[in-house]
Structures are given as structure tokens and as C-alpha cells.
Amino acid sequence: MQVKEKLISLKGWLDKQPAVIKRGVAGLLAVVLVLGAISVAKANSACAVMLDGREVAVVQNQSVAEGVVSSLTKEQQSKAANVKPLQKITYKRVNGSDRVISEQELKELLAKKLTFEATAVGIKVNGGLKLAVKDRPTAEQVLEELKRTYQVDSSYKVTFAQKVDLVDLPLPASKIISKEQALKKLKGESDKPRFYVVKEGDTIWDIAEAFNISAEDLQAANPDFVPERMQIGQKLKMVGVAEPILDVVATTEKTIKEQTELPQQVRKNPNLPYGKSKVVQVGEKGLKEVTYRIVAVNGLETERQVLGVKVIKEAKPQIIERSSQTMVASRGLSRPSGAILSPFGTRGGRMHTGVDLAGAYGAPIRAAQAGKVIRAGWYGGYGNCVDISHGNGVVTRYAHMSSIGVTVGQTVSKGQVIGRIGSTGRSTGPHLHFEVIVNGVPRNPLAYL
Ligand SMILES: [Zn+2]
Incomplete structure (x- = not known):
């Protein structure tokens, strides 16, 4: 029952009462009316919450409003x-109990309307503000953790x-991000999709801001995109989202023990039969200490520079001997004249350094292989003698010639006539003394024919 109704019903009852009572009641009524008026005023009073002088809500009383503001x-x-x-928050007592909203409603309303400013610490990269965290220790932790992530x-x-750079700056509290978010952002990690689908009310600037890229970059990534004709549902490629904002450069110098390659040396051994080889010294790998300067950017090695090498153990080469006959045999010497009269080797205590080949006096002597004449003339016991070099240390010699048909320096082809059979020098009759000399040592010509 409202106060007014109470008073009317009170008046009806009073009319039926004797005067003395009426007077007493009238006095009483006056008191009641005054009390009633106070109570009416009290029941009708509420508290308006004002932001920058504008009323945004009415609640039951100021302490409710203050509680909500403090909790937010x-x-x-x-x-x-x-x-x-x-915003400046003020409270005003108002009448208007019908406009009163609940504490919860006020909280939801103010969460939207109130902007909180905070002192934040911004992280600037090359002078540009990239993000802000709540304070300096947090910013320092973010940077330290980022470094640690890529410290190999x-x-x-x-x-x-x-x-x-770290800078103190006032900022809307909503722009301040957590340590974890900051770390992700600096690394270029993003939970957001690589494509953005345009929603109603979007502008290129909102989208760019939301993805922490510039509108220019967004436009550059979507050359066909015309901001004026942006359509809902249109897909935009997000660039730069995965690009790290900060690059961590990790540098070290490392000394690493490394085995060296096994060096191989191949020697010709004319005493080895055709096609054979043997290891005459077993090699050993060496050991060295190599000092590197290594640079890794965001955990990926980008540079490895040798600063110094210290040999700890020299390598011992693997020495292999190969038959030098391989090479010569491949040249395919042909017999410069007829049948063998006397073989290569020791004969009656004397070394016969070639083979004696049959041939009539004046018969042609042919070059066993193509080459260059390095001797053409008298040569002691060899009489008239021609030496032909075939390269790789192989020389063929033709002795006891009756006449010489070539001169020093001349190039001859295989089978070319270089002279005639004779018996000049230490010789008992016409024949060709034929030698194969490899690296200055006479070898059995039969091995090369
Ligand atoms: Zn001979």
C-alpha cells in the first residue's frame, strides 16, 4: 500500500471519531505526514552515475555505484x-526509482563505457611502438625470454x-597485453588466421589494426582489393602476421675437434705387373681443432666462419703404388721390327736392357708409338740411335741403325719409318736393339707390346 492510500483510509476512519480524538489524531497525523514525506522522499531517491558530466545510469545508491567502479x-x-x-565519474542524487538498474546491469554497462588509462611500458623496435605490457619488469622479462628462446x-x-627501447606511456588498459601475448607477438606467432574474411562494418584500417599490420601492407598483399568496394565475406590475405618483430641474433665461438680427410698418394711402380696396385703405407686421418664463429638468427644458423685451425695430429697419407705399366700398356706399343732374337734381362752376367729384334740390313724400323724424337745420332755402344718420347716418362729406343731418318724435335706417328736396320755400335750383326725406358729405367719391352 502506498503512503497516499494509507492517508486516505486514515481520513475516512477519522471522520467517524469524536473531536477529542480528532484533535489528537490531527496532531499525530501532522507528525505522520512529515515522517511520511521524509519516507516518500527517501523511497524516491536514487543515484545517477555520471561520466564526464553525462548521466549513464541510475542505481539504488552511491555505494552500489562506487562498488561497481572499484571492482572494474x-x-x-x-x-x-x-x-x-x-572519464570523470561523479554521482548525483536523483528522483526516479523507476529508472534504477541492478548492480550487475551497471557493471556490464560500465565495462563497456568506461575507459581505463594505465601507465604501461611500451616496447619500441627501431623507434616504432610495437606493443605494451603492464610494467618495466614484465617488458624486461619478455625480452629476456625471447632471447633465451633462441639461445642455442x-x-x-x-x-x-x-x-x-622501453618507454613509459599512458595507454588505454585494453591495449596492454600479457607477457605471453607479447612474446608471441614479438616472435611473429599468431593464433589468428592467415586469411581474414571481411565482416559487416569492417574498414581496411580496422582490419590492419587488428592484425598489427599497416593498411598499406594489407593493400600491398591484396593488389586486387579496392577498399571502397570491400564486400562482406571477401577474403583478405594477411601479410606480415608471421614475421617476427624482433630478430634474435645469437653469436658464439666454438672450437670443434674434427677429423681430417685421409690423404691419398698414388705412386707409379714399374715393377708391379700390369693392372696391380698395393698399399705401401696405411694412412691415418688427422685431427684438428677448428675455431668457428657461428651466428644464428632466430635459432637458424646463418653463418659459420673459420677463425682458426690448430692441427692436433697430422694425417698420415695412404700411399698406394700402382703399376706404371697400366698406363704404358694402354698406349699399345707395336713391335718396330721382326722376331725376338734375344730377350730382356740378365744374360751371361750382363744386363740386356732391351730386346733384339730380327731384320735384314736396311729394312725399315717403325716407331712403336706416336711421339717426339728426343735423340737422333750416334750414342756410344748403341751406334746410330733414336729415342722417342711418348709422354708420361715413357721413351722407346732404337739402336744399331744403319741410317737415321728423323731429327731431334720431330714428331712421329705410330708406325712411321724412323730409320733402317744396321749393326752400328757394339753389335755382332744386323738387328734392332729395342728398349722401353720408363722414368729413366729400362723395362721389359714385351710387357708393353
Ligand atoms: Zn741388344
Whole structure:
């Protein structure tokens, strides 16, 4: 029952009462009326919440409003330091109980309308503000953790490729991000999709801002995209989302023990039969200490420079001897004249350094292989003698000639006539003394024919 109705019913009852009672009641009524008026005023009073002088809500009383503001402020304070509402909040007593909203409704309303400003610490990269966290220790932790992420091991010295500054700045609390978010952002990691589908009300600037890229970059990534004709549902390629904002450069010097390659040396051994080889010294790999300067950017090695090499153990070469006959045999010497009269080797205590080949006096002597004449003339016991060099240390010799048909320096082809059979020098009758000399040592010509 309302106060007014109570008074009317009271008046009806009073009319039926004797005067004395009427007077008493009238006095009483006056008191009641005054009390009633006070109570009416009290019941009708409420508290308007004003932001920058504009009423945004009415609640039951000021303490309810103050409680809501304080609780919202505390929520922001967990994210940032020195949080305070950006708008001026005032309270005014008003009449209008019908406009009163609940504490919960006020909280939801103010969460939307109130902007909190905080003192944040921004991380600037090459002079550009990239993000903000709640305070300096948090910013420092973010940077340290980022460095640690890409510190390959404790020997690495870690720096940033870009210039990094921390700045104190007032900022809407909503722009302050957590340590984890900051770390992800600096690394270029993103939970957001690589494509963005345009929604109603989007502008290129909103999208760019939301993805932390410039509108120019967004436009560059989508050359066919005309901002004026942006359509809902249109897909936009997001660039730069995965690009790290900060690059961590880790540098170290490392001394690494490394085995050296097994050196191989091949020697010709004319005493080895055709096609044979043997190891005459077993080789051993060496050991060296190599000092490198290693640079890794964001965990990936980009540079490895040799600063110094210290040999700890010299390598011992593997020495292999191969038959030098392989090479000569492949040349395919042909017999310069007829049948063998006398073989190569020791004969009656004397070394016969070639083979004696049959041939009539004056018969042609042919070059066993193509080559260059290096001797053409009298040569002691050999009489008239021609030496032809075939390269690779192989020389053929033709002796006891009756006449010489070539001159020193002349190039001859295989089978070319270089002289005639004779018996000049120490010779008992016409024949060709034929030698194969490899690296200055006479070898059995039969091995090369
Ligand atoms: Zn001979």
C-alpha cells in the first residue's frame, strides 16, 4: 500500500471519531505526514552515475555505484599499473526509482563505457611502438625470454638485430597485453588466421589494426582489393602476421675437434705387373681443432666462419703404388721390327736392357708409338740411335741403325719409318736393339707390346 492510500483510509476512519480524538489524531497525523514525506522522499531517491558530466545510469545508491567502479578498476589493475578511469565519474542524487538498474546491469554497462588509462611500458623496435605490457619488469622479462628462446646453448651471446627501447606511456588498459601475448607477438606467432574474411562494418584500417599490420601492407598483399568496394565475406590475405618483430641474433665461438680427410698418394711402380696396385703405407686421418664463429638468427644458423685451425695430429697419407705399366700398356706399343732374337734381362752376367729384334740390313724400323724424337745420332755402344718420347716418362729406343731418318724435335706417328736396320755400335750383326725406358729405367719391352 502506498503512503497516499494509507492517508486516505486514515481520513475516512477519522471522520467517524469524536473531536477529542480528532484533535489528537490531527496532531499525530501532522507528525505522520512529515515522517511520511521524509519516507516518500527517501523511497524516491536514487543515484545517477555520471561520466564526464553525462548521466549513464541510475542505481539504488552511491555505494552500489562506487562498488561497481572499484571492482572494474581492480580487474584492470591486475593487467596494468596505475590504472584509473579516463572519464570523470561523479554521482548525483536523483528522483526516479523507476529508472534504477541492478548492480550487475551497471557493471556490464560500465565495462563497456568506461575507459581505463594505465601507465604501461611500451616496447619500441627501431623507434616504432610495437606493443605494451603492464610494467618495466614484465617488458624486461619478455625480452629476456625471447632471447633465451633462441639461445642455442649457454655459450651463445644473444642480442637483438633491431634497436629496442622501453618507454613509459599512458595507454588505454585494453591495449596492454600479457607477457605471453607479447612474446608471441614479438616472435611473429599468431593464433589468428592467415586469411581474414571481411565482416559487416569492417574498414581496411580496422582490419590492419587488428592484425598489427599497416593498411598499406594489407593493400600491398591484396593488389586486387579496392577498399571502397570491400564486400562482406571477401577474403583478405594477411601479410606480415608471421614475421617476427624482433630478430634474435645469437653469436658464439666454438672450437670443434674434427677429423681430417685421409690423404691419398698414388705412386707409379714399374715393377708391379700390369693392372696391380698395393698399399705401401696405411694412412691415418688427422685431427684438428677448428675455431668457428657461428651466428644464428632466430635459432637458424646463418653463418659459420673459420677463425682458426690448430692441427692436433697430422694425417698420415695412404700411399698406394700402382703399376706404371697400366698406363704404358694402354698406349699399345707395336713391335718396330721382326722376331725376338734375344730377350730382356740378365744374360751371361750382363744386363740386356732391351730386346733384339730380327731384320735384314736396311729394312725399315717403325716407331712403336706416336711421339717426339728426343735423340737422333750416334750414342756410344748403341751406334746410330733414336729415342722417342711418348709422354708420361715413357721413351722407346732404337739402336744399331744403319741410317737415321728423323731429327731431334720431330714428331712421329705410330708406325712411321724412323730409320733402317744396321749393326752400328757394339753389335755382332744386323738387328734392332729395342728398349722401353720408363722414368729413366729400362723395362721389359714385351710387357708393353
Ligand atoms: Zn741388344
